[in-house]
Amino acid sequence: MLLAVNxxxxxxxxxxxxxxxxxxxxxxxxxxxxxxxxxxxxxRNIITVxxxxxxxxxxxxxxxxxxxxxxxxxxxxxGSVVRVYDLxxxxxxxxxxxxxxxxxxxxxxxxxxxxxxxxxxSSHPMALAQCERFFLSHPELKRVPAEDTAGSxxxxxxxxxxxxxxxxxxxxxxxxxxxxxxxxxxxNAENFTRFVLxxxxxxxxxxxxxxxxxxxxxxxxSLAMRLAHQPGALLAALQPFADHGINLLKIESRPIHGRPWxxxxxxxxxxxxxxxxxxxxxxxxxxxxxxxxxxxxSPARPxxx
Amino acid sequence: MLLAVNxxxxxxxxxxxxxxxxxxxxxxxxxxxxxxxxxxxxxRNIITVxxxxxxxxxxxxxxxxxxxxxxxxxxxxxGSVVRVYDLxxxxxxxxxxxxxxxxxxxxxxxxxxxxxxxxxxSSHPMALAQCERFFLSHPELKRVPAEDTAGSxxxxxxxxxxxxxxxxxxxxxxxxxxxxxxxxxxxNAENFTRFVLxxxxxxxxxxxxxxxxxxxxxxxxSLAMRLAHQPGALLAALQPFADHGINLLKIESRPIHGRPWxxxxxxxxxxxxxxxxxxxxxxxxxxxxxxxxxxxxSPARPxxx
Numbered sequence: 001m002l003l004a005v006n007x008x009x010x011x012x013x014x015x016x017x018x019x020x021x022x023x024x025x026x027x028x029x030x031x032x033x034x035x036x037x038x039x040x041x042x043x044r045n046i047i048t049v050x051x052x053x054x055x056x057x058x059x060x061x062x063x064x065x066x067x068x069x070x071x072x073x074x075x076x077x078x079g080s081v082v083r084v085y086d087l088x089x090x091x092x093x094x095x096x097x098x099x100x101x102x103x104x105x106x107x108x109x110x111x112x113x114x115x116x117x118x119x120x121x122s123s124h125p126m127a128l129a130q131c132e133r134f135f136l137s138h139p140e141l142k143r144v145p146a147e148d149t150a151g152s153x154x155x156x157x158x159x160x161x162x163x164x165x166x167x168x169x170x171x172x173x174x175x176x177x178x179x180x181x182x183x184x185x186x187x188n189a190e191n192f193t194r195f196v197l198x199x200x201x202x203x204x205x206x207x208x209x210x211x212x213x214x215x216x217x218x219x220x221x222s223l224a225m226r227l228a229h230q231p232g233a234l235l236a237a238l239q240p241f242a243d244h245g246i247n248l249l250k251i252e253s254r255p256i257h258g259r260p261w262x263x264x265x266x267x268x269x270x271x272x273x274x275x276x277x278x279x280x281x282x283x284x285x286x287x288x289x290x291x292x293x294x295x296x297x298s299p300a301r302p303x304x305x
Numbered sequence: 306m307l308l309a310v311n312x313x314x315x316x317x318x319x320x321x322x323x324x325x326x327x328x329x330x331x332x333x334x335x336x337x338x339x340x341x342x343x344x345x346x347x348x349r350n351i352i353t354v355x356x357x358x359x360x361x362x363x364x365x366x367x368x369x370x371x372x373x374x375x376x377x378x379x380x381x382x383x384g385s386v387v388r389v390y391d392l393x394x395x396x397x398x399x400x401x402x403x404x405x406x407x408x409x410x411x412x413x414x415x416x417x418x419x420x421x422x423x424x425x426x427s428s429h430p431m432a433l434a435q436c437e438r439f440f441l442s443h444p445e446l447k448r449v450p451a452e453d454t455a456g457s458x459x460x461x462x463x464x465x466x467x468x469x470x471x472x473x474x475x476x477x478x479x480x481x482x483x484x485x486x487x488x489x490x491x492x493n494a495e496n497f498t499r500f501v502l503x504x505x506x507x508x509x510x511x512x513x514x515x516x517x518x519x520x521x522x523x524x525x526x527s528l529a530m531r532l533a534h535q536p537g538a539l540l541a542a543l544q545p546f547a548d549h550g551i552n553l554l555k556i557e558s559r560p561i562h563g564r565p566w567x568x569x570x571x572x573x574x575x576x577x578x579x580x581x582x583x584x585x586x587x588x589x590x591x592x593x594x595x596x597x598x599x600x601x602x603s604p605a606r607p608x609x610x
Contacts, residue, residue, distance in 0.1 A: 053434055076560065079387035125429060125452045129358055145450040147430045232547035234556070235540060242537035251539070251570075252557045255381065265556075 025049040025057045025066035031150035031172030037195035038070040041099050058087045069198040076192045093198040095295025103191040107182040108153045108173045109165040115181045120144050122152040123167035134185040219274045220299040223267045226290035240283035244276040330354040330362045330371035336455035336477030342500035343375035346404050363392045374503040381497045398503040400600025408496040412487040413458045413478045414470040420486045425449050427457040428472035439490040524579045525604040528572045531595035545588035549581040
């Protein structure tokens with residue numbers, strides 16, 4: 001790969017990185033939905049730093065190769081991205097913003113290619129599986145597994161083979177100069193992913209773009225807590241939120257590695273009275289054995305297709 | 306594929322199916338962990354019916370091609386298998402038993418192959434990603450994505466190529482006559498999956514093996530419920546369980562497609578007093594807009610590696 005990092009400006013073209021640009025790590029190849037989410041949250045003046053795994057994307061911050069991390073936390077079809085939550089808890093990063101993107105899989109080929117002329121289609125097996133109906137109606141197409149959705153398009157365009165196509169999002173088509181041969185071929189139209197922007201907790205004052213975003217007075221908070229495995233333990237921790245009229249948007253329990261009778265909970269809460277949230281967090285913490293605020297931020301606006 | 310279905314007896318060899326054998330559908334290829342889970346729960350006298358996707362595995366029951374379904378619901382590293390929960394809710398199936406299996410990825414090659422002689426290793430990208438340390442210490446090995454872990458071993462053995470290997474569980478090595486070249490190459494040792502046995506609710510009386518399993522008096526129940534999006538709604542639904550001293554083992558919220566302000570919750574609860582459970586379920590139901598018991602069954606014994 002020639003470029004490990006690339007700078008995007010608002011025309012979508014590339015320019016050499018400058019000192020003031022924010023370096024944002026993400027899991028995947030250039031053209032991934034995570035990269036699109038970073039651009040949608042931070043607009044121009046960012047350098048995106050692709051990494052093969054979530055673990056190495058988090059390491060990019062510790063190693064000084066990135067200033068921030070853009071990671072998916074939840075998909076409407078596949079559920080929570082558990083590994084990201086685990087790595088977030090182990091890190092010194094906090095959530096400062098979120099965005100929700102529709103996930104649309106397109107069939108992308110080389111310029112001059114046609115659907116009728118295709119012989120094989122490659123993508124990550126998850127994307128291949130989400131386009132089952134397309135493959136049922138095109139039994140002549142060979143399915144070729146790949147390690148990455150955007151990477152499958154990059155590889156097809158690199159070979160120039162007009163009989164091959166990849167499945168990925170529109171950003172991958174734009175990035176690699178591919179042509180969309182068939183739009184939105186996924187089985188389920190309601191495919192959305194929620195992404196968060198993660199920043200080291202001690203660096204939020206350095207760049208205003210990396211500080212918590214508060215648009216309006218609706219505040220969302222993401223929390224992690226641990227509770228003893230006994231009846232009523234969760235109730236005691238949730239009661240303060242109900243008492244202060246704070247909505248629970250998400251709750252998820254996770255077993256704790258090596259502690260079979262202790263549980264970890266991840267919660268998202270939301271309120272239009274941030275003062276009450278502070279009091280509720282204080283009271284909830286007293287009912288837990290471990291309590292961590294993963295971030296306070298403005299909720300994403302409803303997703304637009 | 307020569308055999309769409311196979312019968313296992315307790316020696317692990319195959320025999321022609323008999324009329325009394327239970328046909329169990331699962332997602333994946335022969336040699337998958339789901340098939341091993343079916344054998345561990347039902348022992349001899351089952352016919353396993355492999356299907357490419359969860360959707361088609363569920364359809365196998367509706368189409369009369371299977372009597373039961375064995376499905377993963379939760380992995381310690383990857384979280385809940387959201388699609389299985391969604392399909393379960395839409396189906397007329399109920400959980401009658403559960404089991405927990407350790408997920409160990411082995412490097413599997415042809416007889417005569419050696420680790421030193423390998424050039425490429427194929428598997429599902431999820432398995433490749435879970436063996437990152439192995440690949441870092443063997444940079445000479447080419448990673449080849451495949452659609453299925455067990456299927457990668459089947460394909461390697463079918464070609465007889467001693468320079469190629471797959472990554473899958475021990476059942477795949479046994480099934481296809483492969484040799485384990487390196488054991489437990491996954492990065493994280495604490496990789497467990499919880500599987501459930503699903504049976505049509507109206508057929509439980511036909512075969513005692515397909516009825517609810519109660520070993521001892523500890524009862525677990527899996528529930529789905531919907532709540533209005535307002536502070537305190539979840540508390541009201543959980544209070545009856547705390548009041549009756551019933552433990553909450555798992556809770557997970559899911560947005561409901563097309564209803565942005567309503568939430569679905571999946572819960573597992575457990576008690577040694579089944580009479581109290583009945584009363585608690587009755588009271589919890591009154592606090593919800595939708596309530597469904599997905600199954601009552603004995604909890605799995607602690608997993609053994």
